[in-house]
Amino acid sequence: MCLAIPMQIIEIDGFNARCTAKGVSREVSLFLLQGEPLETGDFVMVHTGYARQKMTEQEARSAWELYDELLAAMETHE
Amino acid sequence: MSLSSPTGGLTFRLRLQRGRVTKVKIDSERPQAAGSLKGKTPEQAMQLVPLLFSLCGGAQGVAAQAALQAAQGMTPEAEQQARWAGTVRREASTEHLWHLMLDWPQIFGLERREEEYARCRHQCLQAKTDSDHAAVLETIMASGLLGMPSADWLIQDQAAWAAWRENSPALGAQLLRRLEGAGSAGGSTTVCLPHTVAEDWVPLEQEIRSAAYCSVPTWLGEPRETGALARQRGHALVAPLLAAGRNIEARLTARLVELAHWACGETGSARDWIDVAQCGQNVGLARVETARGVLVHRTLVENGTVGEYAIVAPTEWNFHPHGAFAREASRIAEPDDASALRQAQWLALSLDPCVAYEMVLESA
Numbered sequence A: 001m002c003l004a005i006p007m008q009i010i011e012i013d014g015f016n017a018r019c020t021a022k023g024v025s026r027e028v029s030l031f032l033l034q035g036e037p038l039e040t041g042d043f044v045m046v047h048t049g050y051a052r053q054k055m056t057e058q059e060a061r062s063a064w065e066l067y068d069e070l071l072a073a074m075e076t077h078e
Numbered sequence B: 001m002s003l004s005s006p007t008g009g010l011t012f013r014l015r016l017q018r019g020r021v022t023k024v025k026i027d028s029e030r031p032q033a034a035g036s037l038k039g040k041t042p043e044q045a046m047q048l049v050p051l052l053f054s055l056c057g058g059a060q061g062v063a064a065q066a067a068l069q070a071a072q073g074m075t076p077e078a079e080q081q082a083r084w085a086g087t088v089r090r091e092a093s094t095e096h097l098w099h100l101m102l103d104w105p106q107i108f109g110l111e112r113r114e115e116e117y118a119r120c121r122h123q124c125l126q127a128k129t130d131s132d133h134a135a136v137l138e139t140i141m142a143s144g145l146l147g148m149p150s151a152d153w154l155i156q157d158q159a160a161w162a163a164w165r166e167n168s169p170a171l172g173a174q175l176l177r178r179l180e181g182a183g184s185a186g187g188s189t190t191v192c193l194p195h196t197v198a199e200d201w202v203p204l205e206q207e208i209r210s211a212a213y214c215s216v217p218t219w220l221g222e223p224r225e226t227g228a229l230a231r232q233r234g235h236a237l238v239a240p241l242l243a244a245g246r247n248i249e250a251r252l253t254a255r256l257v258e259l260a261h262w263a264c265g266e267t268g269s270a271r272d273w274i275d276v277a278q279c280g281q282n283v284g285l286a287r288v289e290t291a292r293g294v295l296v297h298r299t300l301v302e303n304g305t306v307g308e309y310a311i312v313a314p315t316e317w318n319f320h321p322h323g324a325f326a327r328e329a330s331r332i333a334e335p336d337d338a339s340a341l342r343q344a345q346w347l348a349l350s351l352d353p354c355v356a357y358e359m360v361l362e363s364a
Helices: A057-077 B033-037 B042-052 B057-071 B078-107 B114-126 B130-145 B150-154 B158-167 B171-178 B198-208 B211-215 B228-232 B239-243 B247-263 B314-318 B324-329 B337-351
Strands: A005-013 A016-021 A024-029 A043-047 A050-055 B010-017 B020-028 B274-278 B283-290 B293-302 B305-312 B357-363
Touching: A005 A024, A005 A057, A016 A043, A024 A043, A024 A050, A043 A057, A050 A057, A057 B033, A057 B042, B010 B324, B010 B337, B020 B324, B020 B337, B033 B042, B033 B305, B042 B057, B042 B305, B057 B078, B057 B274, B057 B283, B057 B293, B057 B305, B078 B114, B078 B130, B078 B171, B078 B247, B078 B274, B078 B283, B078 B337, B114 B130, B130 B150, B130 B171, B130 B247, B150 B247, B158 B171, B171 B247, B198 B211, B198 B274, B198 B283, B198 B293, B211 B305, B228 B247, B239 B247, B247 B337, B293 B314, B314 B324, B324 B337, B337 B357
Parallel strands: B010 B357
Antiparallel strands: A005 A016, A005 A043, A016 A024, A043 A050, B010 B020, B274 B283, B283 B293, B293 B305
């Protein structure tokens, strides 16, 4: 399943952005979201290096809560 | 914790001996995210599912709504089902276009149609009606992918098809020319999932409850291929390729055929895309057709919370340890290792896993 990571934009340079989540930062392409107003501080769903969708901070937090539960469950099984 | 750990990925391990693949192993590190919905309210689960899944977030969201409603004894109204089908189809079209305009050109060293794709994706997702969606698709099909009206392309006879393929400057023809003869070693080995409705999955409902089945699903005891090829395998432009064992070309052509049909406004009924079944007390099941194939959600809702949640996704069918990729990759026989690796990469792309993947060569 194509799980996406919610990340926060910390820097934008054209269609490229530096995004962060949980203290880890990544280069992310914004080219799919052309036409959508994006600025630093916004949250996006990232999959294989591409921002696929803009999301609210609350949505990003909800998704990360679920990921944290998932990761905790994975660690328990390991 | 690394950022990649929650999403996982696939590793294809190929053992090569002078251009011949002698062993294929698929390692999957894909988490069963569905289980984490347990304990949520149905409303929370419906909101969370589209936030977790990226490529097919729309289809996953629709499947979640449909399954959770079915588990609570609700059957979708025709209007809602039609709305869901539209969401799923628009998303499927953007996935097919991504595959054809970005992924395949990149692998062949052609220019990726990024700007054109981004514009078209935005328009597809914003389309309010099926006819708006069809008009957006027809623009891109007639100009870039087919170089002719979709309706004319779909009804070509074999001679016209061969001429288009050989001579057209359209992207679709360029890609097919580069794939000439690819994947034909060993003949046809594809066994596709039949077209199903949600009721067809009810006998498998107890198996779907288990994470083990969801990781390596089978139909009548064997892994099957799902996706555009399974849906279009009987089409006049696809069937001859499949019969000749040219499965990679057949998959690419099947995607073109689907896009061309949608561009003509031929979308089928809502039930072709999404339907639901109730499996006894408090258990709902939804079946959705996505770009990559059939997606099944099964859930149990008890006392106002999700008691069980399971998802069977297309990538688990196509990249099953004994599924289409493994079977076809194991038949690759090329003059040298570099050619064999290229064939394996084309094969993986034709099946289009929805997660990041890497190909690892192991010495014999």
